[in-house]
Amino acid sequence: MKKMGFRHIYSKINLNFTRNFKYFYSSLEKYDIANLLKEPQIGNEVIMKGWIANVRKQKQHIFLDLNDGSTSDRLQVIVPSSLDCNIKDLLPGSSVRMMGFLTLSPKGNVEVFAKDLKVLSKCSTEEGYPFAPRKQYSPEYLRQYFHLxxxxxxxxxxxxxxxxxxxxxxxxxxxxxxxxxxxxxxxxxxxxxxxxAFKVVPDNENLLKQMAKPKIPSDEIFFDRKSYLTxxxxxxxxxxxxxxxxxxxxxxxxxxxxxxxxxxxxxxxxxxxxxxxxxxxxxxxxxxxxxxxxxxxxxxxxxxxxxxxxxxxxxxxxxxxxxxxxxxxxxxxxxxxxxxxxxxxxxxxxxxxxxxxxxxxxxxxxxxxxxxxxxxxxxxxxxxxxxxxxxxxxxxxxxxxxxxxxxxxxxxxxxxxxxxxxxxxxxxxxxxxxxxxxxxxxxxxxxxxxxxxxxxxxxxxxxxxxxxxxxxxxxxxxxx
CATH class of the missing domain: 3.30.930.10 (Bira Bifunctional Protein; Domain 2)
Structure with a gap:
């Protein structure tokens, strides 16, 4: 596979930025990172969605490591600093949707050069987001955040x-x-x-009163016998x-x-x-x-x-x-x-x-x-x-x-x-x-x-x- 840098590919693509992006997004093939990395078609335009794992900002470009849950691998996304995409919201943990084309880095790694990017939800790092990029956390620490x-x-x-x-x-x-x-x-x-065994009893006093029978204990009322979680x-x-x-x-x-x-x-x-x-x-x-x-x-x-x-x-x-x-x-x-x-x-x-x-x-x-x-x-x-x-x-x-x-x-x-x-x-x-x-x-x-x-x-x-x-x-x- 011949390696082509993103600048070379970008110069060959004449993208009309005034086109209807709603139609453009619906016409492109959508990928997850796992499948994209298996058989990358360099030069193809793709749509990606995911979460930012890491951000590196330079003068002309912003480099994002994108994660979408399909693989442990991260996909590098190159975002031109001139792109209108609320750059200040490009933070670790933020969710994004982007459209771009596949290219290869100088080291031969698959990347995406972004032509359109939207922050779907900013990650409020100033409000105590518990995970920092590239930092390893102990299992005990992670158990404090089951939801995250x-x-x-x-x-x-x-x-x-x-x-x-x-x-x-x-x-x-x-x-x-x-x-x-x-x-x-x-x-x-x-x-x-x-x-x-854990005993199962309805957590509804009115229901138990409605179903009550003489000489039947409350923990047997619903099924006419004791019941348990298996x-x-x-x-x-x-x-x-x-x-x-x-x-x-x-x-x-x-x-x-x-x-x-x-x-x-x-x-x-x-x-x-x-x-x-x-x-x-x-x-x-x-x-x-x-x-x-x-x-x-x-x-x-x-x-x-x-x-x-x-x-x-x-x-x-x-x-x-x-x-x-x-x-x-x-x-x-x-x-x-x-x-x-x-x-x-x-x-x-x-x-x-x-x-x-x-x-x-x-x-x-x-x-x-x-x-x-x-x-x-x-x-x-x-x-x-x-x-x-x-x-x-x-x-x-x-x-x-x-x-x-x-x-x-x-x-x-x-x-x-x-x-x-x-x-x-x-x-x-x-x-x-x-x-x-x-x-x-x-x-x-x-x-x-x-x-x-x-x-x-x-x-x-x-x-x-x-x-x-x-x-x-x-x-x-x-x-x-």
Missing amino acids: RSKTRKFSSLLRVRSAAAFAFHSAFKDEGFTNVHTPILTSNDCEGAGE VSGQLHLEAIANGLGKVYTFGPTFRAENSKSRLHLAEFYMIEAEIPFLQEIKPLLKTVEGLIKKVTSHLLENNLADIHTCQELQKNELEWINKEFPILTYDEALKIIADCSSEFQEPVDLQNGIKKEHELFLVKYLGNIPTFIIDWPKDDKPFYMKEKSDDNTKVSAFDLLAPGVGEIVGGSLREDDLVKLSEKIPDNANLNWYLDLRKYGGVPTGGFGLGFERFLQAILKIENIKDTIPFPRWPHNCSM
Whole structure:
């Protein structure tokens, strides 16, 4: 491609500035920066819209770095100082619409030479705009401005990777023959049975009085029973899987935990799947491993620039996509922890099971490769997990541990023995319908739940889960 400076191109274009700009704008092709930079047609006239990331003023020209959210790259716009465009309003953060033509800088970078520019909204920097050009801000600082942090380069890259990952998961499930199901957000079941559900009650006293019934508590009036925000769509997926085959859901879930840790949120997104006619756990592990590798590979192939903007990765940090995930039994994991007890700051108490620091150590011990832990103690897991045929103290369950994060996926075979399940279901669980699944042509199933934000933490090396979601919620914080 022959390089031509903007002055050379500008001299060849005879633009009639008295033409009808309304018609002119409507007749030009509109671009976003990402697509424009892929196949730039030097000399073409284009329309661009976006926000000013930085301004550099010289005597004859003003240089703007333009951002439109489509990429982490900035597009340089050359604005003649003589152009009538409210130059004083060309400030970092201001939104603009411009028309110009593509050119190349002396270094061969794509630029736009502006022939018309309008400031759509001035950024009031004198009123405390919190972000300065070219300055890096800590995640803690950015969390003060949930409504503005998408304007920053790093967080906008995170949101693009998050979007790409969501579509990649949907695509991967489709390729494997799964059907997407919308499980309810309002439910009468606490799937995990841990008492960590948010109760749902109408915030309208007049409505509750109108619907009141004798001897019915106020928190049961609307639905005639207690209702909660879902902690998992698993039980509903089991119902659908018994008529539809392989199914999955992808949506928000809620946990009322008093935790402000770097790995917990009160509202987060779960990818959950259920597979019928499943009697062994190995195929389930294979499904999870293949899914994670496929999505991660897709992101590395298509979103590498944004990934590096989120966090500079070392060359070998995601090489595990080409390696087989190790599988340890729970007892094998405990033995490794006991044998390496000197590696831990606090004394190892194996009676309390595997803690977060143990999870992180196990992954590092095995080469920083995501690692499956299988065959968990029955008393440590929910009622619906299937007992192992050769050891009734254990269940056919697994956790997948990832580098830097620990558990990102949990799953199991589901108990299909009607008698055993009847004995384990909590008395007040209101799950007669769940038993019906075993009575009416039910088949063995297995499934898993993947924490979407923890997956992003693992592949992007994001320390705090609050920085993987646009509007995080945690105890004492539900702003906006």
